[in-house]
Amino acid sequence: MTGILKVDTIQSSGGTTGLTIDSSGRMFTPARPAFYIRKTGGTTTFGTGVIQWNDVVFDTASAWDSTNYRYNCPVAGLYWVNVSVHNTTNQRTGLWLRKSGADYLFGFNRNISGGYEGQAVISAIMECTASDYIDVKGDNPASAGYFNNNAAMQVMFMG
Numbered sequence: 001m002t003g004i005l006k007v008d009t010i011q012s013s014g015g016t017t018g019l020t021i022d023s024s025g026r027m028f029t030p031a032r033p034a035f036y037i038r039k040t041g042g043t044t045t046f047g048t049g050v051i052q053w054n055d056v057v058f059d060t061a062s063a064w065d066s067t068n069y070r071y072n073c074p075v076a077g078l079y080w081v082n083v084s085v086h087n088t089t090n091q092r093t094g095l096w097l098r099k100s101g102a103d104y105l106f107g108f109n110r111n112i113s114g115g116y117e118g119q120a121v122i123s124a125i126m127e128c129t130a131s132d133y134i135d136v137k138g139d140n141p142a143s144a145g146y147f148n149n150n151a152a153m154q155v156m157f158m159g
Contacts, residue, residue, distance in 0.1 A: 033061040033074050036158040039085075051085070051095070051136045053157050070135035071159065073128040081159040083107065083122040083136050093120040094139030100132045106139070134159065 010019040020028045036057040050069050061074040073079065087093035087109055097105045107122035126134065136157055 031060070033063060033079075034159065035059045035061070035064060035071055036156065037064060037071075038156050047140055048138050051138060051157075053136075065133070068133075068135070070133045071157075073130055073132045073134065076129045077127075079126045079128050079134065079159050081122075081124050081126055081134055081157075083120075083157050085120045085136075087118050087120065092140060093118065095120055095122065096137045096139055097122045097124055097126075098135050098137055099126055099128065101135075103137075108139075 008021055009017055011017050017030060020030075022028070037053040037059075038055040038057060039051065039053050040055045052069050054066075056064055056066070063072045063074045064070075065072055081097060083095065083097055085093055085095055085107075092108075092110045094106065094108045096103045097107070104126065105122050105124045107120040109118040109120040122136075128134070
């Protein structure tokens with residue numbers, strides 16, 4: 001059986017728009033979860049604990065847990081997650097992207113001489129259920145791996 005469904009908008013029975021299609025065929029889904037969280041407030045070491053992100057730029061699903069410093073996945077699906085942490089001169093920066101407390105992917109940057117700074121970056125697509133959470137944990141036993149004092153744009157967690 002084939003057919004054509006001609007609609008511009010799909011809504012729930014309560015009237016909430018879930019999908020809009022414009023005249024060019026572009027689809028818009030207004031409730032797609034997305035977040036952008038930063039670390040601000042000066043140079044900070046993070047050792048081996050969960051990184052304490054403190055500046056919510058946006059969170060479309062209100063799923064950020066500011067007590068436990070993690071994103072609670074509001075729906076099952078694929079999440080494209082990016083983490084970037086700046087380190088200062090002659091430091092080692094290691095971090096784990098984690099899913100529900102389990103290590104998922106490791107990022108590392110080491111600047112041991114020459115007066116250079118660097119950036120540890122992780123980018124991953126994670127398959128999550130609605131009960132999963134995503135956080136970032138430091139991997140610096142000596143508490144090295146500093147956040148930059150001047151630019152919150154260099155220390156971010158987003159998806």
